[in-house]
Amino acid sequence: MRPTIVLFTRDLRTHDHPALAAAEERGGGVVPLFVLDPTVLTRSARNRIAYLREALADLRDGLRAVGADLVVRSGDTVAETVRVARAVEAERVHLSADVSAFAADRARRLRAAGARERFAVAEFPGVTVVPPGGLVPATGDHYKVFTPYWRAWEARPWRRAERPPRRLGPLPEGLDAGALPGEECVERGTGRLSPRRIRGGEGAARERMRRWLRGGCSGYGEDHDDLAADATSRLSADLRFGCLSPLELARAARERGGCDPFVRQLAWRDFHHQVCAAFPLLARRDYRPRDTRWRDDxxxxxxxxxxxxxxxxxxxxxxxxxxxxxxxxxxxxxxxxxxxxxxxxxxxxxxxxxxxxxxxxxxxxxxxxxxxxxxxxxxxxxxxxxxxxxxxxxxxxxxxxxxxxxxxxxxxxxxxxxxxxxxxxxxxxxxxxxxxx
Missing domain, CATH: 1.10.579.10 (DNA Cyclobutane Dipyrimidine Photolyase, subunit A, domain 3)
Incomplete structure (x- = not known):
């Protein structure tokens, strides 16, 4: 059996990673891959690039701990994935399904490349608690209002959380893992690098999650709007990069008791993702056009x-x-x-x-x-x-x-x-x- 490439994108973790778990279960070897796309880099905040560098280093350590490594390449994601697939004679490429216009185009191009190069492409859940297409109203292709979505979200059974890999094995012989992105990448981003930004990586994220579940989660409903108290989870960046599984977090919060208001916020996150999946131009055009007179000041x-x-x-x-x-x-x-x-x-x-x-x-x-x-x-x-x-x-x-x-x-x-x-x-x-x- 030929190996499976697991293409990491916004899922930089080993815990509850359905695409990774499915590749491990198949056998034949797993090639973990991350592609640093220069066009994405120049549109990313310096703060996110700095977090990404730390998350990739932590992910590499986690993969090495189970006998594997993280292959890092720079360039167009699809083109670099094809190169690695040819080099290792991959049979499949696994990745987590995402909702942005960029992610949808990347998946479309990857499937087309797979058809030409004779490898299968499979997308898995993992970016949200409930997959964006997992809840569809009786009329329409997605929920446009949160409250009915929330009711359906609460009632829907969740998938089980996947265990982290036990043993993945080494990379195919002759495949160079490549270097992690250097500090110079940060300067290619937008905005400024904040002096008190959060540190990235699955290890740091899981420690923040443990502290939150032990402490502030049960008081979130009462305290989350108190500006001075700063009583929010501070897990949003960890969820954005997938250093935490939103499903694992939601399950753990439910089990703690008293955390329902926080779980509701995870449902809001899922809600926006299913809106974006149905309306990929969410960042550029009015979802519901209004005759608003905007000022150029x-x-x-x-x-x-x-x-x-x-x-x-x-x-x-x-x-x-x-x-x-x-x-x-x-x-x-x-x-x-x-x-x-x-x-x-x-x-x-x-x-x-x-x-x-x-x-x-x-x-x-x-x-x-x-x-x-x-x-x-x-x-x-x-x-x-x-x-x-x-x-x-x-x-x-x-x-x-x-x-x-x-x-x-x-x-x-x-x-x-x-x-x-x-x-x-x-x-x-x-x-x-x-x-x-």
Whole structure:
């Protein structure tokens, strides 16, 4: 029997990896492969590239521990996979199914190449808890509203979690594993490298998961909107790169008890993925077109990006993003609402800025949430009112979150900490505020 290539993409782990488990079960040898695509690299945030480097090093260590290795190549993913397939005379290529337009095109080209080169291509679940096509409403090809999706998601049986490989065996003779990407790759990305970004890799991710399940998970429902408490899981980047299995995490959270509100967030993640699978242009076009009049105000947009709008909670969120490559979930909602509803700047500009910095930047989740906030997405109330200052007072009542990230306001007491302040923003650019001061 000829070997199977396992093409790693956004599934950089050995635990609960259906594509890897199926290859091991087949026998004939497994060739783990990751291809660093330069065109993807130049569109990726520096924070994500840095995380990726660490995740690949950790994955290589994990594979070597079971007798294998990670083959690393650089170039077009399909072309490099074909080269490796020829070199080892592979019979099959396994990969995890994904939903972005890029991933769909990659899978299509890989299947076409396989038909020419005479190797089979098989896609497996692993990026979400429930596969994007696993839940289909009676009318339509996907769920457009979360609540009915959530009911179906809760009722659907989940697949079993796959065990990590016991023994994979060495690479075929003569196949060079190749070098991991170097630090120079980081500079090819977008945005800036955040000084307090999260460290990547399955080992670090699993330790974060263990701490979360032991500690904050049961209090998530009560505390997750508290900006100063920072009571969220911080597992979003680990899920984005597949260093954690979302299924394994969801199962473990269910078993702990009291974690249902957190499990619901994993369902939201799945929801956005099935929307993106049905609407691959989610990052570029309105999911539900609205007659919104957007403003082209570069000065206002620049001030928002830099955290100098003069609205304390907005500036705190944007500075957290710059400093950590991460932003609290409630702050993401507040900053996105301010840009799209107050400044009337197009959601795509905001989504692109987030995507250029977020370590957890994910097409489906990032742009799905941006469209939800902007009223062009899956929100059933697209014109809902949103008072930024009321949000600030409610979710950061003492102003501790604001002081943490806006040094200029470190000595301002509550409740004055929430009021607009004189930042270094340009004098040119804001419409009259729509919120109550």
């Amino acid at each position: 570069d000065a206002a947009f620049a001030a928002w990006c830099e955290g100098r709008t003069g609205v304390p909670v907005v500036d705190a969120g944007m500075r957290q993003l710059l400093e950590e490559g991460f932003m609290h979930n409630r702050a993401r909602l507040i900053t996105a609402a301010f840009l799209t509803r107050e400044l009337r700047v197009h959601w795509r500009r905001g989504g692109d800025h987030f995507h250029a910095l977020l370590t957890d930047g994910d097409i489906a989740d990032n742009y799905g949430n941006w469209q939800w906030v902007a009223g062009t997405g899956n929100d059933t109330r697209p014109n809902r009112s949103f008072n930024v200052l009321r949000q600030s007072r409610r979710f950061d009542p003492r102003g501790d979150y604001i002081r943490r990230y806006v040094a200029e306001l470190a000595d301002v007491p509550a409740p004055r900490i929430h009021a607009p302040w004189e930042s270094a923003r340009p004098a040119s650019g804001y419409p009259e505020p729509l919120f109550d001061v």
